[in-house]
Amino acid sequence: MAGRHALMTGLVAIVGLFYLSSVNGLTCLFCDRAVNITDCLTQKASCKDNDEQCFLDKTILPDLSSVFSAGCRSQQVCKLIASAVGKRDSVACAQCCSDPINNATLIPCNGYLCNQNPQPAGSTCGVCDRVSDPKDCSVDQQCQPNEVCKVNTLFTGGVLKYELGCELKTICDKILKEYKGTHTTVSTGRRADHGDLTLCSACCDTLSCNKEKCSEVIKTQTCHNSTICG
Numbered sequence: 001m002a003g004r005h006a007l008m009t010g011l012v013a014i015v016g017l018f019y020l021s022s023v024n025g026l027t028c029l030f031c032d033r034a035v036n037i038t039d040c041l042t043q044k045a046s047c048k049d050n051d052e053q054c055f056l057d058k059t060i061l062p063d064l065s066s067v068f069s070a071g072c073r074s075q076q077v078c079k080l081i082a083s084a085v086g087k088r089d090s091v092a093c094a095q096c097c098s099d100p101i102n103n104a105t106l107i108p109c110n111g112y113l114c115n116q117n118p119q120p121a122g123s124t125c126g127v128c129d130r131v132s133d134p135k136d137c138s139v140d141q142q143c144q145p146n147e148v149c150k151v152n153t154l155f156t157g158g159v160l161k162y163e164l165g166c167e168l169k170t171i172c173d174k175i176l177k178e179y180k181g182t183h184t185t186v187s188t189g190r191r192a193d194h195g196d197l198t199l200c201s202a203c204c205d206t207l208s209c210n211k212e213k214c215s216e217v218i219k220t221q222t223c224h225n226s227t228i229c230g
């Protein structure tokens with residue numbers, strides 16, 4: 001029992017190390033003992049190098065409920081753990097993958113491991129106030145079912161800033177209608193409440209899709225209600 005505990009502790013320590021990953025390579029869902037796989041949709045990890053894969057672990061707790069952990073893990077650790085599953089009865093499933101992100105849902109491959117098929121109730125979107133680059137937004141939030149992701153470009157204090165968050169689908173459809181009407185950047189020169197200039201607004205409805213430049217997001221924006229935006 002003690003030996004097994006030491007093995008587990010060792011594995012957890014190794015696994016913990018591989019959570020700390022960044023720069024280039026695979027993008028994976030990240031979560032630590034989430035009750036529902038959909039809770040893993042709010043954070044992503046970028047794997048360190050080509051040696052790392054995305055993983056999903058499903059662990060059974062003493063009360064028979066299960067939790068999910070996800071992130072990047074070295075291929076060697078993936079193999080090691082795969083051979084240990086079944087011997088460790090608390091781990092119901094531990095799998096790794098290195099497939100590219102699903103284009104339609106933008107959910108990394110480890111969201112679909114262990115027979116999971118996460119269906120976000122609302123869009124999961126970056127939520128940040130005035131970042132210099134939308135990619136810098138590291139906060140994600142699940143929006144309401146009637147909302148999607150939005151990114152605004154603001155001219156504030158002499159510089160361009162990006163504002164990311166959730167927006168009602170109906171408002172997004174109006175933004176799209178306006179864009180289609182002009183085929184230029186939307187809302188040019190519109191003065192926002194706080195006195196800043198909103199140069200562009202755009203919406204999208206895949207996982208954290210608003211972490212891109214507004215001028216790019218608007219090009220692929222889709223219509224939700226054809227009565228509004230045709």
Ligand SMILES: *[C@@H]1O[C@H](CO)[C@@H](O)[C@H](O)[C@H]1NC(C)=O
Binds near residue numbers: 036038119121
């Ligand atoms: C997980 O969350 C989703 C969305 O909130 C919900 O539809 C689903 O029933 C939940 N699954 C479990 C096992 O609780």
Ligand SMILES: *[C@@H]1O[C@H](CO)[C@@H](O)[C@H](O)[C@H]1NC(C)=O
Binds near residue numbers: 103
């Ligand atoms: C998915 O996106 C990648 C990169 O944008 C592209 O090369 C690939 O053709 C797309 N696959 C599908 C099935 O659309």
Ligand SMILES: *[C@@H]1O[C@H](CO)[C@@H](O)[C@H](O)[C@H]1NC(C)=O
Binds near residue numbers: 227
């Ligand atoms: C679409 O928009 C129209 C006009 O705002 C509204 O009357 C209608 O209920 C909307 N349809 C749906 C399915 O939301």
